[in-house]
Amino acid sequence: MSARVDTSVVATGAGGLAVLCTATSFTGVLADLRWLLPATIVVALLGGIGIAGRKLNQHPVVVVLAQLVGLLLGLTALFTGSGVLGVLPGPAAIGELGAHLSGALEQVRAGVPPVPAEPALQCLLCLGVGLVAIAVDVIVVGMGAPAVAGLVLLCVFAVPASLAARLLPWWSFALGALGFALLLACGGQQRWQRREPGDRIAHTLFGRTTVGLASSAAVVALVSGVAFTGVGTEGRLPGSEADMAGGTSGIGLQPFTSLRGQLERDEVVELFRVRGLPEETYLRALTLRRFNPEQGWRLEGLTQGVPAGPDLPPPEGTPPPAEPPARVEIRPVGYRDPWLPVFGVPTGVTGMGPSWRYDPAAGVVFTQTNQESRPYTEELVLPDPSPEELRSATGSMPIAPEYLDASGIPPEVTALARRLTADADNDFDRAAAINRFFTDPANGFRYDLQTAPDTGISALSDFLFRGKRGFCEQYASSMAVLLRAVGVPSRVAIGFTAGYRDGDERVITTEDAHAWVEVYFPGHGWQTFDPTPLEDGRTALPGFLEADAGPAVPAPPPPPGQPQSQAPQPPTAGPAPEQPEQPDAPRREPESGGSGVAWVIALGALAVVLLAAPAAVRAARRHLRLRAATTGGAGAAWREVLDEFQDRGSTPGRGETARGMATALAERHGLDQDATRSLRELVTAVERQWYGPPEPDTAPDLSPAVSAVLAGIARSAPLTWRERLFPRSVLRPLRDG
Structure with a gap:
């Protein structure tokens, strides 16, 4: 039997790999790959901090704060030359990072893709990739909900897609699909124990389901790329021979798009x-x-x-x-x-x-x-x-x-x-x-x-x-x-x-x-x-x-078969009065702040997604468990009841039986008679499924009993808005031994 592996380490690695695979979409707007090495270093650094924090049993909030500090240290070491001891961000290093980021935002605002991946853009990209890596790590490992991380990864694709005038490279979609497939294979804490045999992990990650999902996504991406890569013209380097259409067909200026x-x-x-x-x-x-x-x-x-x-x-x-x-x-x-x-x-x-x-x-x-x-x-x-x-x-x-x-x-x-x-x-x-x-x-x-x-x-x-x-x-x-x-x-x-x-x-x-x-x-x-x-x-x-005004040149009539011009003709009552000569015509001053508003909106949207993610994960789990309960899924129904109690601060001991847990929780939260009776009915179904012989008949529908228990818990111990927004069962998931 192979050695057991900490599954949280595997999930952390899968999350980091998925972020890097998704980040390859930036090749659609950047002209070279100089950004890839520093981005990989940043993701690896943040993953290592996450693993170390969980090994030391630190609170998830402490782990995230440590990762943010690590991100700042990494950016200081990679993109500044004035950090204390090379990595500590003193005032000079902070100013240098600020100059990099403001310069990068100006390039985003003024440049036409693909643009060289200069240090300023590398710094901005590493900052964004690092923040995404932290969010994915929290969702995949901390919340045990890898499917939800797909929303964050999709947002990564949206950034270069909004900047590039042509479709992103097809292979970036294929790599993104592969990374997401690995996340789904991890299954968070719902599929694996805290430690699993290495051969089981390898079979799960690289089994037929994962390979099939990734292959299907790669085929879709390949077909889409072949069909639509020709769309768009902006962003090509001058003089390229690709199909480009500029201006009005046939007279456009193509190279300087x-x-x-x-x-x-x-x-x-x-x-x-x-x-x-x-x-x-x-x-x-x-x-x-x-x-x-x-x-x-x-x-x-x-x-x-x-x-x-x-x-x-x-x-x-x-x-x-x-x-x-x-x-x-x-x-x-x-x-x-x-x-x-x-x-x-x-x-x-x-x-x-x-x-x-x-x-x-x-x-x-x-x-x-x-x-x-x-x-x-x-x-x-x-x-x-x-x-x-x-x-x-x-x-x-x-x-x-x-x-x-x-x-x-x-x-x-x-x-x-x-x-x-x-x-x-x-x-x-x-x-x-x-x-x-x-x-x-x-x-x-x-x-x-x-x-x-x-x-x-x-x-x-x-x-x-x-x-x-x-x-x-x-x-x-x-x-x-x-x-x-x-x-x-x-x-x-x-x-x-x-x-x-x-x-x-x-x-x-x-x-x-x-x-x-x-x-x-x-x-x-x-x-x-x-x-x-x-x-x-x-x-x-x-x-x-x-110096050579010359005679006026009248417009000739259009050739036979051409429609007459519909352009407005100027009045001919007499010569226009002379206008005083001005050394410089009034001009609009360069504007600024448009891209800043966009970044504020983008960061605000990301914050809303992150705040709503725990409640969304909780709702998704409840829906799946209640559906399993309709077909006799006693284990899923029991886990949903335990999570409801955990959301209210009650964490049952690991050594207790299901019946002992039910009795203690019912007394602690003062469940009424109907809810207590339904809880006992559910416990009987759980014990029968766990300890009894398999039954050939169709399993009974447990959803009425589960619904009655959940309703009783809600009556006796209603959740506060904070408990609804940040459910304890998601932020500190139960770990089966």
């Missing part, structure tokens, strides 16, 4: 603070060169470039700067992305950390590693050619042929581009004419975060000829396509406008997320054009566009 998330936020989140910017200009994160009519603009052809550093080569075909570069300091606040935004033409970038690359052809700085964003300094040149210089720009164009690729553009769009540029004989005038087509109020285009309803026509044609409303994504995409249709090299740039002034800094927020167009001119490189008709003063037009 965080742009859409930033445009659609209900609150404004601060992203950057900038010092030294000589003039308002756009902050470019990346550029897109390939247009696919079915999938939109895509990031293809990005080279490995050169290491980003203090001396960056100029783009090919661009002359060296004629004046000293400007120096700008950029401090990321709520920005986390593998693209490092830059202004103008960078000549040097420093301070951002290792492993950053610069691609001169694309004009972007990027990394292929997950790392924390740091403040960085950029030295840059802001070219300012005149309209005449751009009109006369000729010569070779050392750019990739993809920047001129016009394949797949609908014929009606090509015809529109030719009509708009019919009077232009150079690339600058063609680009300016197409830009004015969108910004001239007479043509009915307007900026709107909601695009017009889809008509089933080509999305690009639908926007140009009918909808005529959308945000920068639609405008930049459409202008770049029109330019290529008439042979002008173009690309879409993604990034931010210059933000608003705050003292000697400029503040860039999620409200400044923007897309625009860049056009190539020989000898001058890529120049900025912005077709989006913004009305809030955020547009930073280059000097050559402000």
